[in-house]
Amino acid sequence: MLQPNPNVPSARSRSRGAKNFAAALTALSGTWGKLWPYVWPSGRRDLQMRMYATFALLLIGKLVTVAVPYAFKWATDGLSGHHAPHEIFGWVAGPLALTLLYGLLRIAMAAFTQARDAIFADVAMHAVRRLANDVFVHLHLLSLRFHLQRRIGGLTRILERGRDAIETIVRTVVLVAMPTAVEFLLILAVVFVQFDWRYTAAVAVMIAAYTAFTLAATNWRIGIRRTMNESDIDANSKALDSLLNYETVKYFGAEAREAARYDRSMARYEQTSVKSYTSLTFLNFGQALIFSLGLTVVMAMSIMGIRAGHNSIGDFVLINAMMIQLYQPLNFLGSIYRDILQATIDLEMMFGILNEYPEIADRPGAKPLAVSGGDLRFEDVHFSYDPDREILKGVSFEVPPGKTVAIVGPSGAGKSTLSRLIFRFYEPSSGAITIDGQNIEAVTQQSLRAAVGMVPQDTVLFNDTIEYNIRYGRADAGDADVKEAARLAQIDRFIESVPGGYRAQVGERGLKLSGGEKQRVAIARTILKGPPILVLDEATSALDSFTEREIQDALDRVSKGRTTLVIAHRLSTVVNADEILVLDQGRIVERGAHAALLAQGGIYAAMWNRQNEVRRAEEVLRRAAEEEHALLHAGVTAEIEPRSYAEDDEDVALG
Secondary structure, eight states: OOOOOTTSOOHHHHHHHHHHHHHHHHHHHHHHHHHHHHHSOTTOHHHHHHHHHHHHHHHHHHHHHHHHHHHHHHHHHHHHTOOOTTGGGHHHHHHHHHHHHHHHHHHHHHHHHHHHHHHHHHHHHHHHHHHHHHHHHHHHHSOHHHHHHSOHHHHHHHHHHHHHHHHHHHHIIIIIIHHHHHHHHHHHHHHHHHSOHHHHHHHHHHHHHHHHHHHHHHHHHHHHHHHHHHHHHHHHHHHHHHHHTHHHHHHTTOHHHHHHHHHHHHHHHHHHHHHHHHHHHHHHHHHHHHHHHHHHHHHHHHHHHHHTTSSOHHHHHHHHHHHHHHHHHHHTHHHHHHHHHHHHHHHHHHHHHHTOOOSSOOOTTOBOOOOSSOOEEEEEEEEOSBTTBOSEEEEEEEEOTTOEEEEEOSTTSSHHHHHHHHTTSSOOSEEEEEETTEEGGGBOHHHHHHHEEEEOSSOOOOSSBHHHHHHTTOTTOOHHHHHHHHHHTTOHHHHHHSTTGGGOBOOGGGTTSOHHHHHHHHHHHHHHHOOSEEEEESTTTTSOHHHHHHHHHHHHHHHTTSEEEEEOSOGGGSTTOSEEEEEETTEEEEEEOHHHHHHHTSHHHHHHHHHHHHHHHHHHHHHHHHHHHHHHHHHHHHHHHHHHHHHHHHHHHHO
């Protein structure tokens, strides 16, 4: 029984290819409609004129392209002695002149094509820049919830692929697909005028068969390529995972296991790669077969026309040159289709981001926040990330101007949610948050965030200089202001000690700095911002006790004269707060000063006692380590010094 050849597309795959082609055309038309305002910008007359020039050069270039074979035909007719329109040049000069004309036409064809591409470059790259910038701006407008649900790497990959897709679609459609379609039509028209309808029909059938076969085979190969790419990604991810865990692999002696796992992925990649290459050879052979059959048919028809006296030898050369010239754009059909299909998918993902609406938006007519004293109030605030689980349950408190209020409580009580609500990353389900009597939902987000400073627990710095990261608090700040902010944050001496000083690079996410140094940079840029309201969201919880004390001194200095809300895990950092609020399960269960809360013997007192026990244990361990170090040092001294004492005694005796 005959088995189906896996390297030949079946009738089902051809039918699926036709559906895919129709779907691709529909998607492309929709995508091009969205992309057109960027390609034809309404406010840029200069770019519109470039589009007109591009289309004019495209048409002229294709007319010259079609004229090139005619020069070849006339030269051939002259050499064969056939009657030709160039006889006035003589038998020798005519063919020579037409050969020169042939060369000049080819040069002109290349010149028009390159000029068209150069003129269109501004249009294409302007579309890339505008759309990419619109998406980038839109990403910053989207809510925190959107960003928490998406991988940052995935978003940047969509942005990167979308940029490439814009250029691919614009260039492919305008500089490849449209010129190819124009060339097809011109060649069919020339063949009809120069020969007759039978030649035109033969060429049209060849083009249709070539196109149908190419699209069907390309759709089939796209599936193979997708599987191959997935195998490649799987193999690379396994290799990366293994190398990143190099020490773990060594700990468990798992080199052979890792090699076998990697080889299994590479085996799948090998199989799909072989299938991809064999399918490519099938595609190339099928294209060559269809084109060669079409070329043979029209050349045979031309020979019969010569014998019948209807055509000249130059016509034979002309039809051959026309067909050969047609082969190059035909050969690009598969790659054009594949590139446009992939670019359409990538661009649709980018437009999908633009279709996302921000969860938090300024209300119509929102006014800038006017801060007089900086009085911050929460009035019966309820909030939930998920409707089935309420995080805040009627929270009410006030932070008077210039005072410091601390929020403490166990993990999951909703402390950090308060800071997110203040910055309007989310909005309360009910209740209100006001600053100097103004509901923050009624003011512009930009003015609100300009009035509030934040020092978070996890400070992430930009991969730039220390100066850039401090100046991020206020972009127009002078060098003296930057240095003063660094001094107040107690990081100026460290900056001056490192090579490069303020110009030193901090590395990706600030990895070249320690936790304490990053926190000081965060404090410095908040000082430089100079906000009337300050939020410290567990700003020292990730630091060791010694660094915490140093950072706390800087934070106390920053907080003076500002309305300050401190969200803290370590109670030792809030003992001097004007009021301490204990948040538990979304409700404020205790409030008061440090001493009063200890006297109550409630949740705060229990937390304080537990943390004191931990601190005492840490102190005991620290002292033990210091004593052990001192004993080791004394032991080394004891080994060295007795000999010198004996020598001294001997000297005394001898004396």
